[in-house]
Amino acid sequence: MSGRDLRPIGVFTALAFSLAWLFALPLWFGDGLASPWFTPVATATMMTPAIAALVVVFFVERPQQKAWTLGLWPLRPVRRLLVYSALGIFVSIALVLVALPVGALLGVYPADFTNFSAFQQALDEQAGTAGAAQIPIPIGALIALQIALLPLAAFINLIPALGEELGWRGWLLPKLMPLGTLPALLVSGVIWGLWHAPLILLGYNYPDAPGTLGLTAMVAMCVLIGAVFGWLRLRSGSVWPAALAHAAFNGAGGTYLLFAAAGEHIDTTQATVLGWSGWIVPLALVVVLIATGQFSSAKHPSTPPSKKGASSSTSGDGTSGP
Structure with missing residues (x-):
């Protein structure tokens, strides 16, 4: 990687980190x-991260195809984009949910998959505070409904998630690809994790964790989950599947x-997808993706195609699969 590549990466990283700390100052000097x-x-x-990426693209690099450089365009081939977008949504939800039984089996997540006692307690307290009658829906059905509605969160949360992904996977990951796919995923994941420091240290x-332990755990989680988001970005050639997955x-x-048991403490350094027990399945998924060549055969959006090349590839991609 040349100095020409390192300069925009340095500017982007410094700007994203500086703005994150600047925006968090009211919390540090307040409550x-x-x-x-x-x-x-x-x-x-x-x-x-989106602000930093836009500054670098418009004022430092100034490429001709700015939307392409950020992964926002083109929105084709449509089938590939839709397939990876759907995969991003459902794989992300699955990784969050599967961490719970894994944590329960390992004894670090206090689960109640039968009576849902913690959720029932929260509902009872809410009804008592509001002076309302209990919800006339079985709690199991209520939980099933909430799980069924989770994919909608991908669209409700899309704008703030895109704010991150436009920087991390939209712009940064392709810029790091000259290092090699796995080093690029690792470096981008570490940067993403450390960027959370202003809030994690609070x-x-x-x-329940000391700041350094919390930040270390966040970095580890971001490396693994970031590799999954990175796979979506590289395979689809677009930032949108990664943004939907993040949302x-x-x-x-x-x-x-x-699904927690009432009255039990949850240590997020150990349980949920934030803790070590929740990293087992994402790690296994990343290993499978590597072993099956899903990264080595991915599209590497490092340089935009020429107009001639884009025209010829478009005619070929129009009917291609994901």
Whole structure:
């Protein structure tokens, strides 16, 4: 990788990190995660990788095909884009959900898959506070409905998720591809994980862990999940499947509360997809993807095609599979 490539990567990384810390300052000098400004601050922070990528693309690199460089365009071949978008949504939800029985089997997630006692307790407390009658739906049916609606989160959360993915997988991962696919996935995952520091060090995601342990866990999780998102980006040639996967992943993140046992403590360094027990299945998935050549045969969107090449490839891709 040449110095010409390193300069925009350095500018992008410095800008994304600096803006994340700048946006988080009201929390650090205020009430931290208890601040009423937490949600807007966290949402704004998610936009900083996109801001950094746009600055680099428009003012540092200035390529002719800017939307292509960011992975926003073209939206074809349509079938491939739709297939990988659907895979991103459902694989992300599956990775979040499967972490729960795995954690239960390993004794680190206090599960109640029969009575859903923690969720029932939350419903009872909410009904008591509001002075309302209990919901006339069996709790099992209510949970099934919430799980069935999870794919909608991919579209509800798409804009903030795209704020991250436009930077991490849209722009950064292809720029790192000269290092080789696996090093590029590793480096981009570490950068993504460390970028979370302003909130993780305040106790976000890992409220019971020392800051350094929480940040280390976040980096490990981001490397594994980032490899899955990176596979979607490289195979589809587009940032949209990765953005939908990220949005679905965030939307499913709170499902561990549905299946927990009432009154039990959940250590997120060990349980849920945030903890080590939740990394087992994503690691196995990444190993399978590597072993089956899913990364080596992926499309590497490192340089945009010429107009002549794009025309000829379009006619061939129009009927190609994912």
